[in-house]
Amino acid sequence: MHATSEAAGMRIDTDLLREVEQFIFREARFQDELEYDRWEALWTDDGVYWVPANGDDTDPTKQVSIIFDNRARIATRIKQLHTGKRHSQTPPSRLRRLVSNVELLGEGDDGQVRAGANFVVYESRERGVTLWAGRSEYTLCRTPDGLRMSYKKVALVDNDRALYTLAFLI
């Protein structure tokens, strides 16, 4: 995988950028609108979903994380939401997120694309409004069905502080 140059004036593949942006925006909409199955379908079979705690670069095999799901655990998370008895999402949070600063971070010969984006999520629940902000980093794979996520890491700005329940899809 060769890194995209950060030099000013570097030409970027705008078609690819638009494709990645559209993917990330669609993912955000599926999350906000509780389209759990369509969100899950965005994952490859070996997807890893990571939300670190106490910093952005901890070792998730040695340190606790807020989420560190392999593909099977992603499926469990979605199934749990579908039961209707996931109390922390029953009723579900009302959500809208803004995703911005989408950037291509690298492209590999195998068609994998690394991308990053910043986000702010406005969550409304009975408890009140909670704002969640952070940066997502993706590894996207090209499949016959389009781009799919094999890795998503969500680095919350306040991941070293005490957090309210985070039971919606971040």
Place this chain on the structure above:
Amino acid sequence: MAGERVPLGELSSEFASVQLTIDHDGNGPRLRIEDLRTGHVGFLDPLELETLAWLPEGALHKLLDPSLLRWRGDA
């Protein structure tokens, strides 16, 4: 090997930041300690360092008093 300096690295805590180097400017090696917050430099020779290795609990307490050297009461 006069003039050669072997960098050992930086040690930082929330209270201090120092850079350590083995200094060969003299006739024998010394530990060079640079206070990165002020640029002040001090040296410790092997005998002094050996002595430090044997320090009992609290032996540095007097030296850690801020007004002893750096922020002197009579200044």
Place this chain on the structure above:
Amino acid sequence: MTSADLANRWDSLIEPGRVHGSLYTDPDIYAAELERIWYRTWVYVGHVSEVPEPNDYVLKSIGPQPVIMSRDKQGQIHLLLNRCSHRANLVCDAQKGNSSAFRCPYHGWTFSNTGKLLGYPFNSGYDGTALKSELGLGRVARVASYQGFVFGSFAQDGPTLEEHLGAATDAFDRLVRLSPTGEVELTAGWLKHKVKANWKMLVENETDGYHPQFVHASIFSVADSGIGELYGDKSVAVCRDLGNGHTENDLRPEFRRLDQPLGWFGTDPAKVPGYVDQLTAVHGDNTREILIDGSPHVMVFPNLFIAEIQLFVIQPLAVDETVQHVTAVQYKGSPDMNRRMLQQTIGSVGPAGFLLADDSEMYERNQRGVHARTPEWLTIKRGLHRERRDENDHVIGDATDEVPQRAIWKHYRSLMEGQ
């Protein structure tokens, strides 16, 4: 309200089978709890493995109080208040570090990691040196540990830690016995999960065997979990009043009936052969029984919940705000078991956990519900008619009974009434 008024109120707030809703909402009661419970009794603060080397320190808390837990050069552990004796600035800011002395960033006052004031800049500004001996860091009056778990008490006098823990010492013994080295390490870091609820909602829920089938039905229905049945009406598990407000869901009777080593952890010895070999080398023929009995589920009043493979520390911040700190238990020197315990912990607990997100939702709904005006009381009568005593004379009940909640409130009342 004066403290005399409060003293007379407990009769009208706490009865054997019910407690008044205002206990969860009244700021005056919360203030009194800080003084009579959190700033008096033994409170869990940290574990020795969090300050493994001489001069290590880590920031901890006792309720809302900021505490520095330090290990001095001789290895002794100190609990100091993180408040400069000069003008009350926080002396330490980093969550952890290694230093024999702490220098306040405001005016440079410098303290040893045992709390002694070593000096301040420009000392001619003070008349004489008497200040130095007077103005050390505040300290938690008594510090003691059991099986590496460090507790602090702000009271100069009172029961010793072992007297306070009483029968709950057995929970720590059982926990460390599952480690082949006889030691646990809390090295996996802490998830900090905040809830808008009174701290007692959490304490009471930790050993509530009545809720899992309801609150956790969603995950039990989609994941292969035997937890639900442990707290079912056919379960032979019991709940127990261990005294001094400590309570237990004792699942051993059920695990012994099922007779599956490591069944309590949802795995079997073939999956963690290295760990089982290590444990067998230490415990020989007893290993099977140890692996069947599993790890304790004990709430140590007021703030340490030993939850099999996790440890929770409950920190009240306001009458309706509480932080639960949670980490994975790690057995010193057992990497294969530790990996599994960590991954299971990440899945279950913390803000996004399959279990704890729903418990926390209940805490917050409970806190909102208790503001409703009637019926004013919360009922904790479940199993009152079938309470019995075990061979150690502890009151026990069926798996889903409210023996633990009654035990917590009984002890709570004794502390709040005490002078």
